[in-house]
Amino acid sequence: MSRLARRDFLNGIALSVGGALLSSRPAFGRGLDEAGAARYPPGLTGLRGSHDGSFEVAHALRDGSFWARAGVPADTGERYDLIVVGAGISGLAAAWFFRKAAGPSSARVLVLDNHDDFGGHARRNEFRVGGRTLIGYGGAFAIDSPAPYSAVASALVSELGIDVTRWARMFERGLYRGLGMTPAIFFDRETFGVDRLVPAPGGIAELGGATSAMGQADPFAAFLTNAPLSEAAKRDIQRLFKAPADYLPRLDDRDKKARLARTSYADFLLKIAGCHPDVLPLFQARPHSLYGVGIDAVSALDAWGLGFPGFAGMKLESTEGPGMGLDARPGPRSPFLHFPDGNATIARLLVQRLIPRAVPGRGADDVALARVDYTRLDEPGPARLRLNSTVVRARQAGEASDVEVDYVRAGRFQRVRAPSCVLACWSGVIPFLCPELPRAQREALAYATKVPIVYTNVVLRSWESFHAVRVSQAHCPGSFHTSVGLDLPVRVGSYRPSRRPDEPIVVQMMRTPCRPGLPAREQHRVGRQELLTTTFGTFEQKVRAQLARMLGDGGFDASRDILALTVNRWPHGYAYQYNSLWDPFWIDGGPLPCVAARQRFGRIAIANADAAAYAYADAAIDQAYRAVGELARRT
Ligand SMILES: Cc1cc2nc3c(=O)[nH]c(=O)nc-3n(C[C@H](O)[C@H](O)[C@H](O)COP(=O)(O)OP(=O)(O)OC[C@H]3O[C@@H](n4cnc5c(N)ncnc54)[C@H](O)[C@@H]3O)c2cc1C
Secondary structure (H helix, E strand, O other), rough: OOOHHHHOOOOOOOOOOOOOOOOOHHHHHHHOHHHOOOOOHHOOOEEOOOOOOOOOHHHHHHHHOOHHOOOEEEEEEEEOOOOEEOOEEEHHHHHHHHHHHOOOOOEEEEOOOOOOOOOOOOOEEEEEEEEEEEEOOOOOOOOOOOOOHHHHHHHHHHHHOOOOOOOOHHHHHHHHOOOOOOOEEEOOOOHHHHOEEEEEEOOOOHOOOOOOOOOOOOOOHHHHHHHOHHHHHHHHHHHHHOOOOOOOOOHHHHHHHHHHOOOHHHHHHHHOOOHHHOOOOOHHOHHHHHHHHOOOOHHHHHHHHHOOEEEOOOOOOOOOOOOOOOOOOOOOOOOOOOOOOHHHHHHHHHHHOOHHHHHOOHHHHHHHHHHOHHHHHHOOOEEEEEOOOOEEEEEEEEEOOOOOEEEOOOOOEEEEEOOOOEEOOOOHHHHHHOOOOOOHHHHHOOOOOOOEEEEEEEEEEEHHHHHHHHHEEEOOOOOOOOOOEEEOOOOOOOEOOOOOOOOEEEEEEEEEOOOOOHHHHHHHHHHHHHHHHHHHHHHHHHHHHHHHHHHHHHHHOOHHEEEEEEEEEEEEEOOOOOHHHHHHHHHHHHHOOOOHHHHOOOOOOEEHHHHHHOOHHHHHHHHHHHHHHHHHOOO
16 A cells, blocks of 8 residues: 655655855845845745744743733724634635625624735745746645545635646646656765765655666666665665565454554564664655654554555555554545645635735636735725734633734734634644633643644756756755755646756755654654754755755756745644554544644634644635634524
8 A cells, every 4th residue: 555645745756756155135036036036925035934023922922921011902993703813724714714604794804814924834935037937835735635625625625716636737747757857865974974866766655666767677776776775774675675574473454553553663664574773764754744753753554554665565454553644544535736836826716715806817827827916915805814913812801792802913012803703823822812711622722733844945047957967856864854856847827837957946845853762742842943943044054065965966056056045944834643652542542632622712713724633724624614613603
């Protein structure tokens, strides 16, 4: 069973499917046309995602220093029918569901978000280079969930004019392969003793299974020959892929799965499959793109579900085992659809519905290159979107009274009111906004620690260096960024991807900071701290060095080739999904924290993907629908 998760695109499979530092000023985009550098949030480079200015107020609230200096909020006198906190897909969907339910009435909605752009994780990066626009995704990559979308989520997507069957028509699948390029694995000298880029047709996710390669009879054998791994490691890797064995022959299917659910994949390799420890570094970062942690913190059962090697001879029935992660479960998944800006297209289409005057055009093809007019988002109208606004309080003073929502915008402390409020922000923030929630609910909300992750977009003058080494993307198990890849060539509306190696392109790199050896949630906390203290200069240095080491043989020159760099840092990234190694209730049974966490509190309802402990857009939409429904039933 091999389930190719969407994020495996970042792990290197589906495409078969030294000079001076850049200035640390806005000249990050020194190769960009002027229009791209103007103050248009998608066009900003440098540290984006949770950008400076977006989190300081919330951190002061968390640290207890906010209220001492806050004073009394100025009453704006504004009253809405609904206030939504958070302009991610969940918050925008909640606003839309509410507006739709209100019909042609004059229901008014205000959406508040602490960032200077909307979409939450569904964020777009835009670059103007040599007269053309290049689009990148700064967060959520695709419509692609490990389970089918619900009727509600499917209906919303199609109502927005998104045809989820169009992927094959948009994606130039054979482009890189046609140019003789394959995925590869980059071995770094700190981990493997030498820097070496080794072609691995099929990438890390299909290592051992790839059959088509550039004239090679046995690409896996060629990979093993060239990989800088010890003989013991090579022998065991060969065995894992090519000599299926039942490592737990005395257990039946149920007991095998129960055992694997409580064993990390690292321990499975060492203690059950009897591999040499030198095998581990090759696979360590393999689950990063889905779990944000390595094989020390992901169960062997999940590893089996995800198609990692070592299970082919274990006679496991393709049925779900106890405590399997949501990403690893067998069964049908959603359709796959990736726009050049990822799920930012969904966010833009939702804003288009809510505030048509701000987003020109109609439908996915039009919004691909549409320039959103940010000055119109907060104009008076049925729906308003107020950015750079961190909510610090949501309080309903009495049974019949409005919810008062206090927020800080540009240093000003202000209050708005509405009879109903949806908190579509991160669960972990809510106890600080609503300290009067019951203690058990606050604890359940706080359980939802976020998974830190970074999507770095690097604009290159050309991709000749990739072409010269015949590599389109690489999994880099020991490097700072654990994946590097040329943008997926996708056509939508009048947008055309880079098709020739001498054209500029966006290169996507991913990092998930974590600390192997700790429990998963602790790893996320440590990773988040690391991320918040890593400067742009450090990111820049790491990007330059990594690309130079990988592509030096192809003539890559960082000073000449890198035109712009946008680091989308998400210290509060994916919703935390439960894990059989670390969450006893997930494997032994018991109430789920997310269910206790999302209970309505008077006229305040709770949405966001966190409310389902499921890090996908369909969860964000479903939770919005539930939250709006709860409020509707209340009134
Ligand atoms: C790097 C990355 C890649 C991903 N890739 C995919 C993918 O390919 N497919 C997929 O389906 N999902 C993906 N996801 C998961 C993604 O989180 C969900 O799909 C979905 O976009 C979440 O939407 P949301 O509205 O629930 O949360 P968010 O997008 O997190 O939106 C919540 C918003 O609330 C704001 N907020 C928080 N506190 C406050 C406050 N106090 N005041 C005001 N605003 C506040 C936040 O800043 C944020 O803007 C990815 C996530 C990340 C981080």
